[in-house]
Amino acid sequence: MRIAIHAVGKLKSGPERELADRYVDRADKSGRAIGISGVSSREYIESRAREALQRKDEEARELLADLPQGALLIALDERGDSPTSERFAGLLGEARDRGTPQAVLLIGGPDGHGQELLSRAGHRISFGRLTWPHQIVRILAAEQIYRAITILSGHPYHRA
Template structure:
């Protein structure tokens, strides 16, 4: 199952280094599990004048980046919080059900537009705190890697 992380905003060096590290780890660990590759797509923030127009523009571009993904996850502070084990189990379940492409979408500073909210099969929260987009992306990719280690029985996850 191919995974696409599409995010509004450009990463700074520290966050980019973390994302590259965990993407490489995910791709290596996920291969034998039928997970991967992990494709990262960065989108520029919208320059529209109002928040709703920005959200709509970004939503259109995020959904375009998602392509034909049969499962779309919108990262949203009001979404469902999953433990690392629950996320791993969910990934394994949708993979086993035949999902070929999974898109995980991170909106811009104004949040997601209604188009993404409507298309999402899951709204996922990384926790109740508001995170900078770069850290949220790094945390998401680390959790995807952690899921591969949980599914393979690797000792990385020690909970």
């Protein structure tokens, strides 16, 4: 199984991009031993539409158009569930064990996700009730993927 982060918006060069890339690279290397064939991140351009609803719908169409058949879709959404790291790892492990070809964490633009994307997502998760900048959400997503891989492999990184 592959794991990907698909995010609306670009991370500029600097410490945020470096940290997100570091966690993606760690996850990519660590996952191979447990059946995760790759971890990657992809960026999508923010919509320039005037209305928030139209922006969300355009961004949702872009994100949905680029998904592999049979992928597990996990929308990061402020109204989603807040799983523990162990539960998130379990979700990815269960998908891997079922033969799911890819799990994709979807990060919307500043206005959130369009309804079509939310209705197609198998899971909606939140990183808490606080509002986070998109740069930090990207870092959190990459770190949680790495943490999930270490949990699944029995590595001592996660010490809960």
